[in-house]
Amino acid sequence: MLLISTRGHSRKITALDSVLQGMADDGGLFVPERFPVLDLTTIVEWGRLSYQECAARVLNLFFDIDVEELEEMANDAYSSFDDPEVVPIQKISDGEYIIELFHGPTLAFKDIALQMLPKLMAKALESSDKDALILTATSGDTGKAALEGFKDKDRTRIAVFYPNDGVSDMQRLQMVTQEGDNVYVSAIRGNFDDAQTTVKNLFADTDFVSLANKKGLRPTSANSINFGRLAPQIAYYIYAYGRLAAAKEINPGQKVNIVVPTGNFGNILAAYYARRMGLPVYRFICASNKNNVLSDFFESGVYTIRRQFYKTISPSMDILISSNLERLIFEICGRDPKAVQLYMEDLKDQDNYRIRESDKLELDGLFFGDFADEYPTKTTIKRTFEDEGYLLDPHTAVGRNVYLKYKRLMQDDTPTIITATASPYKFPQAVLESIAREECKDAFDAAEKLQALTHIEIPAQISALKDAKIRFDEVLDKDQMGIKVLENLGKTKRKKKK
Numbered sequence: 001m002l003l004i005s006t007r008g009h010s011r012k013i014t015a016l017d018s019v020l021q022g023m024a025d026d027g028g029l030f031v032p033e034r035f036p037v038l039d040l041t042t043i044v045e046w047g048r049l050s051y052q053e054c055a056a057r058v059l060n061l062f063f064d065i066d067v068e069e070l071e072e073m074a075n076d077a078y079s080s081f082d083d084p085e086v087v088p089i090q091k092i093s094d095g096e097y098i099i100e101l102f103h104g105p106t107l108a109f110k111d112i113a114l115q116m117l118p119k120l121m122a123k124a125l126e127s128s129d130k131d132a133l134i135l136t137a138t139s140g141d142t143g144k145a146a147l148e149g150f151k152d153k154d155r156t157r158i159a160v161f162y163p164n165d166g167v168s169d170m171q172r173l174q175m176v177t178q179e180g181d182n183v184y185v186s187a188i189r190g191n192f193d194d195a196q197t198t199v200k201n202l203f204a205d206t207d208f209v210s211l212a213n214k215k216g217l218r219p220t221s222a223n224s225i226n227f228g229r230l231a232p233q234i235a236y237y238i239y240a241y242g243r244l245a246a247a248k249e250i251n252p253g254q255k256v257n258i259v260v261p262t263g264n265f266g267n268i269l270a271a272y273y274a275r276r277m278g279l280p281v282y283r284f285i286c287a288s289n290k291n292n293v294l295s296d297f298f299e300s301g302v303y304t305i306r307r308q309f310y311k312t313i314s315p316s317m318d319i320l321i322s323s324n325l326e327r328l329i330f331e332i333c334g335r336d337p338k339a340v341q342l343y344m345e346d347l348k349d350q351d352n353y354r355i356r357e358s359d360k361l362e363l364d365g366l367f368f369g370d371f372a373d374e375y376p377t378k379t380t381i382k383r384t385f386e387d388e389g390y391l392l393d394p395h396t397a398v399g400r401n402v403y404l405k406y407k408r409l410m411q412d413d414t415p416t417i418i419t420a421t422a423s424p425y426k427f428p429q430a431v432l433e434s435i436a437r438e439e440c441k442d443a444f445d446a447a448e449k450l451q452a453l454t455h456i457e458i459p460a461q462i463s464a465l466k467d468a469k470i471r472f473d474e475v476l477d478k479d480q481m482g483i484k485v486l487e488n489l490g491k492t493k494r495k496k497k498k
């Protein structure tokens with residue numbers, strides 16, 4: 001499988017090489033040259049397999065690695081998950097299914113890809129003379145998931161930058177207490193967009209890259225701009241559909257809706273890719289929080305980042321520049337790299353772009369975008385807990401809120417899969433306030449109270465944070481990021497444990 005750039009000026013590379021390269025050198029993102037296509041029988045058959053077996057088969061369509069080897073990788077990657085099904089599916093009401101993607105070591109859906117990416121990276125490194133220097137911008141969850149995935153991995157060093165004051169207490173604690181000899185974590189003054197844009201600019205900064213190269217390092221990304229992040233995410237959409245069909249909850253071939261609480265547009269893009277591969281999807285419901293740049297885009301065809309940035313109770317979606325939208329635009333404009341280039345230039349020069357009317361028509365029947373503000377999100381957490389006995393985290397609650405709105409508006413009874421992207425215990429204060437109207441300053445006190453109220457056990461990873469040692473307390477300006485990475489991770493030889 002070869003990948004091409006959305007902007008048309010990079011040479012084709014293999015999916016495995018793209019894992020090391022991250023972004024294309026023309027500033028674009030790598031996308032499959034063509035989509036592999038699965039027939040229904042195969043999709044339903046794969047739904048009868050274990051998640052690991054299904055994921056291996058999906059990845060085998062993109063990566064030149066044997067299914068057996070991929071199965072070993074998947075078994076290892078998902079052995080740390082606290083549910084034997086890896087991504088269990090819950091039916092919460094008639095025709096409404098939640099796929100729980102948060103059973104990994106860091107309690108967010110990012111683990112599914114970031115437990116697998118290091119295995120793909122190790123494979124790619126076999127044919128590289130340089131080690132990987134992974135630069136990661138995070139809105140809260142990617143950072144910890146990437147650190148957990150790559151800590152103490154051979155021939156890899158990883159730096160994570162998160163927005164100061166822009167993540168939840170638990171998310172921050174997870175990152176600043178990270179163990180491992182090849183890791184560096186820092187807050188930056190700015191928001192996620194500042195972190196992501198600076199990281200993207202570093203990949204294109206020839207001074208930075210050649211300094212890294214001199215130290216035997218090759219900068220790459222663990223963000224969803226890396227195709228190696230997307231591919232493992234396609235697997236759970238195929239698996240979920242196959243599972244529901246195998247359980248006779250849906251008929252093979254019957255269309256489903258997919259609801260995704262969205263920030264950087266990676267998770268929902270993976271669902272769209274699954275549809276391109278043959279998954280019967282009726283609508284994608286793209287749910288935003290108060291930073292509703294995407295729902296405005298789906299309504300008007302104009303993407304504009306000239307707007308206020310809000311900090312919300314769903315911080316992992318506090319994003320204005322959704323990188324992966326570029327990959328969707330590439331598809332709907334008929335894979336025209338020149339059009340993509342023009343849009344992205346407009347975005348850079350004038351903070352917005354407007355897609356062609358014909359391209360907008362492509363989106364209209366397929367994507368429904370809307371958003372949930374803070375209060376409605378809290379109400380959805382409360383109602384869902386009271387009516388369905390199910391505890392949502394604030395991100396997933398944004399998703400369900402928008403879905404219920406969609407369902408009322410469109411009178412659409414199509415079976416629907418909602419992706420649950422994080423454990424409620426990563427955001428205990430917001431969740432407690434939602435269900436008990438009780439404000440609680442301390443995250444651990446809130447978690448205890450939540451446990452007493454819901455009888456859902458606090459995950460061990462959360463309890464362990466209470467006494468974990470803080471290793472990283474720096475706050476940087478964004479123009480210091482490159483220097484600090486090289487200072488902290490550029491040593492010719494990695495420090496060995498004493």
Ligand SMILES: *Cc1c(COP(=O)(O)O)cnc(C)c1O
Nearest residue numbers: 141263264265266267316421422
């Ligand atoms: C990252 C994240 C999202 C948004 O996913 P994207 O792929 O960036 O759109 C939603 N919810 C949670 C909990 C996340 O960590």
